[in-house]
Amino acid sequence: MIISNSWNFVFIHLHKCAGTSVEVALSKILNYNDILIGSTPEGEKQQEFFKRTIGLNKHSTAREVQKFLGAEHWEHMFSFAFVRHPLHRLYSLYNYSLKLAAPHVKSEHIGKPGILSTLPSHAPMTFNSVKAAISSKNFNEFVLNDFTWKDPGAMSQSSSLSNDKGLMIKKFYKVERMEESWNHVLARFPGAGPLERLNTSLDRAAGNDPKTLLGEEAKRKVQDAYARDFSTFEYQF
Known part of the structure; x- marks a missing residue:
């Protein structure tokens, strides 16, 4: 999340919508009176400070800001965000959660009964999306x-x-x-850096079309x- 007083804008960082790449690129133009x-690295270090002092965090909603x-x-202020196809965003959260769990859980144990009782009680294994990913076969x-659906990363983009x-x-x-889209952003904020793919998770299987991985009940969900x-x-489902 960015509040830029020097450039008069607010960027709302939605989960799994290229927010990290956008913020790193925009950080090139920020000044001392801006909040990231x-x-x-500096923005991550200051997360607890800003949460404690002004009640905002990396993924604060538009209402909160x-x-x-x-x-x-x-x-x-010019307020903006990047959004993504809802199903592809959820699939990205799934893969990202598996990536977070990988150092702590063997792949052959994923989806097995009782797996959650074996987890260490610290982040990222306490994240609801990680619990969901490793207790699901697919x-x-x-x-x-x-x-x-208890994880903040799965909440709808419109609600944020x-x-x-x-x-x-x-x-x-x-x-x-x-x-x-980035060309439009650069036209408004010249000097912002190029976009890099940061904090990404790989789309796996099904030709990158996660809809083919779902049954009818999951599609309705x-x-x-x-x-x-x-x-x-x-967006079209």
Whole structure:
């Protein structure tokens, strides 16, 4: 999450939407009076400080940032975020969670009964998405796992960017059109760095189409959970 007083913008960092790459690139133009939480070495070090002092974190919602800034200040700033196809974003969370678990759990144990009782009680093994990933045999089971929907990374994008009146940010860009989108960002913020692929997880199997990995129940679950995302950001399931 970035609050830039020097450039008059707010960037809302959604889970698994290239936020780390965007923030690292934008960090090149930030000044002493700007706030960056997470993503860069300095931003990561300051996470606890900002959480304690101003109540904001790496993935603070638009509502939370507006509350901190005040409605008038928020309205005068250019607020934006990157969004992603809801199903592909959830699949990325699944693969990222497996990646986090890899140093702690052997692949042959994933999805076995009782696996959660063997986990160490520290991050990242306490993350709900990690619990869901390692207690599921595949992506279909991950979608149907209750732990998945308790994880902040699985919450809808619209819930992070909206209030009761609708979308709060001035502009959303799509990860699927990253080159075009980033050119727009660079036109507004010249001097920002090039985008690098950071904090990524590999899309695996099914020709990178996670829909083919789901049964009918899981498909309905995704459609219901992200109905507002599909309509707000104009994605097709």
